[in-house]
Amino acid sequence: MTFLIKSESGALIIDGKAVAAGVLEGVATEVAALGLKPGLAVVLVGEDPASQVYVKSKGRAAETCGFHSVQHTLPRETTQADLIALVQTLNADPAIHGILVQLPLPPQIDSQLVLETISPAKDVDGFHPVNAGLLAIGDRKRALVPCTPAGSLILLQTAAKELGISIAGLDAVVVGRSNIVGKPMAQLLLAESATVTIAHSRTRDLAGVIARADIVVAAVGIPEMIKGAWIKPGAIVIDVGINRVAGEGLTAQGQPKTRLVGDVEFAAAAARAAAITPVPGGVGPMTIAMLMSNTLSAARRKA
Numbered sequence: 001m002t003f004l005i006k007s008e009s010g011a012l013i014i015d016g017k018a019v020a021a022g023v024l025e026g027v028a029t030e031v032a033a034l035g036l037k038p039g040l041a042v043v044l045v046g047e048d049p050a051s052q053v054y055v056k057s058k059g060r061a062a063e064t065c066g067f068h069s070v071q072h073t074l075p076r077e078t079t080q081a082d083l084i085a086l087v088q089t090l091n092a093d094p095a096i097h098g099i100l101v102q103l104p105l106p107p108q109i110d111s112q113l114v115l116e117t118i119s120p121a122k123d124v125d126g127f128h129p130v131n132a133g134l135l136a137i138g139d140r141k142r143a144l145v146p147c148t149p150a151g152s153l154i155l156l157q158t159a160a161k162e163l164g165i166s167i168a169g170l171d172a173v174v175v176g177r178s179n180i181v182g183k184p185m186a187q188l189l190l191a192e193s194a195t196v197t198i199a200h201s202r203t204r205d206l207a208g209v210i211a212r213a214d215i216v217v218a219a220v221g222i223p224e225m226i227k228g229a230w231i232k233p234g235a236i237v238i239d240v241g242i243n244r245v246a247g248e249g250l251t252a253q254g255q256p257k258t259r260l261v262g263d264v265e266f267a268a269a270a271a272r273a274a275a276i277t278p279v280p281g282g283v284g285p286m287t288i289a290m291l292m293s294n295t296l297s298a299a300r301r302k303a
């Protein structure tokens with residue numbers, strides 16, 4: 001399978017769909033040999049359309065991998081006590097190895113409290129403070145690592161291998177400091193012995209910081225805010241951003257068309273980078289694949 005496509009500008013385009021398919025194939029093969037069916041429970045509260053799409057594709061991937069897959073859909077008005085009671089039931093269920101509560105949760109629910117109720121051993125999103133702590137002390141064996149940064153690292157490693165370079169000692173800049181993406185990404189890069197800078201909304205001279213980076217991981221949530229001209233020639237660029245912007249023309253239903261773009265100005269960045277992930281088709285598919293991989297790890301530890 002080829003994971004990298006040479007673009008017109010000469011940059012390698014990292015094919016997240018192909019890498020994710022490889023991860024899912026590996027998970028399915030291991031499940032067949034495990035002698036235990038990994039169980040994944042996904043909990044959705046309310047009817048947020050984007051969340052519904054994510055939850056559906058997570059369920060589909062779980063079935064492809066041969067998992068026992070359950071979905072709990074609760075009404076928008078669900079109380080915090082009821083959601084916590086469900087999580088506790090899933091914590092105690094021996095057929096369930098992974099629990100994912102889809103974010104965002106409605107305002108009457110304290111998301112952090114719910115995440116902290118999930119048993120760390122079943123926390124396949126890797127958001128529990130115990131898993132964040134294990135990652136911070138460099139215990140990758142015991143930590144369940146958040147899916148998006150874990151997937152981003154695999155894409156970065158795929159590109160580095162193809163380019164014949166080692167991540168150790170490279171200057172890496174992570175733009176964004178969220179607990180879900182930015183911070184765990186920085187921990188993973190540190191564990192790879194990169195020299196890591198975390199840039200954020202208060203960073204002065206972002207262009208100057210990025211211009212020094214051999215590796216750029218963008219997780220901001222602002223369409224194309226990272227300009228191609230800022231990218232150091234030969235850098236590897238991982239674009240985590242998924243932003244819906246206005247497209248051209250109308251759909252068959254007469255609605256204005258939309259399209260997805262990343263946090264990086266793709267064409268201009270590809271003209272300077274050695275390798276870059278596209279949006280869509282880069283980090284996105286890896287997130288779901290890593291969720292399956294985490295569920296397998298959780299089940300394997302139980303077995």
Ligand code: NAD
Pocket residue numbers: 148175176177178179180181182199200201202203206219220221222240241242243283284287
């Ligand atoms: P977030 O809103 O929690 O964090 C955004 C970060 O960007 C913040 O830490 C903030 O300090 C930083 N920031 C904001 N403005 C900035 C600026 N002008 N300069 C520098 N930094 C700035 O977002 P998140 O949950 O970390 O997600 C980031 C992006 O990644 C979003 O586009 C989201 O949709 C996407 N995402 C993708 C996946 C995936 O599967 N591919 C998963 C999670 C998030």
